[in-house]
Amino acid sequence: MKKQLRQFTVVGLGRFGSAASLELMRFGHAVIGIDINAKIVNKLADQLTLAAIADATDENALKELNIANCDAAIVAIGENLEASILCVLLLKNLGVNEIWAKATSKPHHTILSRIGVSRIVHPEEEMGMKVAQSLNYPMVNNYMPIDFNLYVVEIKITEKCHNISIKNLLKDVRDPINPLLVVRRKVEMIKSLEPNFILELNDSLVLSGSLNALASIAPRL
Numbered sequence: 320m321k322k323q324l325r326q327f328t329v330v331g332l333g334r335f336g337s338a339a340s341l342e343l344m345r346f347g348h349a350v351i352g353i354d355i356n357a358k359i360v361n362k363l364a365d366q367l368t369l370a371a372i373a374d375a376t377d378e379n380a381l382k383e384l385n386i387a388n389c390d391a392a393i394v395a396i397g398e399n400l401e402a403s404i405l406c407v408l409l410l411k412n413l414g415v416n417e418i419w420a421k422a423t424s425k426p427h428h429t430i431l432s433r434i435g436v437s438r439i440v441h442p443e444e445e446m447g448m449k450v451a452q453s454l455n456y457p458m459v460n461n462y463m464p465i466d467f468n469l470y471v472v473e474i475k476i477t478e479k480c481h482n483i484s485i486k487n488l489l490k491d492v493r494d495p496i497n498p499l500l501v502v503r504r505k506v507e508m509i510k511s512l513e514p515n516f517i518l519e520l521n522d523s524l525v526l527s528g529s530l531n532a533l534a535s536i537a538p539r540l
Contacts, residue, residue, distance in 0.1 A: 324348050326368075328384075328392040328415075330375045330406055332359045335421055335442045336395030340367055351384060375406040381413060391417035391437075400427050407434055460523065468529045471499070476522040480540060485524075486514035488539060494532035499525040 325348045329340045332354040340352045340363065349368040354360050357372045364370040373380040375396065386392065392415050396403040403420065410418050411434070420436045422428040423443075431439050445464070462472040480488060485498050501509045501516070502523040509516075518524060526533065 325390040326388065327351070328353065328386050328389045328410075329395060330354075330392065330410075331395035331397070331421070332356075332363055332370075333395060333397070335397070335440075336393065337363060339393055339395065344368070351386070351389065353384065376402050376409070378409050378412070381409055386410065386415065387413040389415060391415070391419065394418060394420040394436075397421045397423040397427075400424075400430075403427065404430055404434065407431065407436055411435070465527070468531075469527065470530055470533060471525065471527045472533055474524045474526065474540060476518045476520060476524060477540065478520060480518055481520040483518055484514065485512055485516050485518065488518065489536065492532055492535055494529045494535075496526050496528035496532050496536065499527055501525070 324346065327340075327343050327348055328351045329336050329343075330353045332340065332352050336352070336354070337359075340350045343350050344367060352360070352363055352367045352370045353373050353375055354370075355372065355374050360370045360372045369384070371384055373384065375381065375394075392410050394403055394406050394410070396406060400423075407418055407420055416437075418436045419438045419440060420431050422431055422439050422441055428439055428441070460473045460475055462470055464470055489496050489498070498512045498516075499510075501512060501518070502525075503509060503519065504521070505523075
């Protein structure tokens with residue numbers, strides 16, 4: 320039997336919660352999925368370690384599921400603000416240290432941040448931003464927000480940037496942009512990048528910096 324790496328609890332098995340649950344299972348982790356909707360739970364019963372029909376705002380129900388022993392929890396309740404907040408508070412009370420929570424509005428985000436969740440997720444907003452970024456900067460393969468106004472992007476080097484140095488690519492940029500690594504020919508990973516490192520066609524260059532700084536070099540790509 321494949322060794323399970325960590326144990327997670329996902330509360331709310333809508334599209335976001337079920338997708339997160341199944342992906343964690345694919346990585347080999349144990350997942351307890353909780354939803355008050357029996358139809359949703361039954362649909363995932365054979366795909367999760369444990370799928371439970373339960374009210375996540377009921378502390379006794381969470382105790383019976385032994386949630387306190389999980390490594391982290393995802394609260395994917397988005398449409399019911401009160402249930403989301405109460406669930407987070409109960410999880411904290413049970414001793415769950417790492418809690419990620421889905422927010423669907425600014426007030427929801429503000430309250431979640433005040434009660435101290437580990438990370439707040441805006442799935443619809445983040446997906447919308449990724450689509451917009453892909454349309455606006457087609458040379459950007461992937462991008463990921465790291466912190467407030469700090470992003471990591473993967474850029475495909477085209478003919479326009481072929482045979483120029485990283486120093487020249489990033490020259491005259493007001494805010495700092497940090498080159499992290501280059502993947503060459505999809506097999507070689509180059510991590511120590513000097514300013515005079517020469518970029519080649521079809522390299523994948525990974526950079527970190529503010530959104531404004533990264534946007535400022537887009538015309539050069």
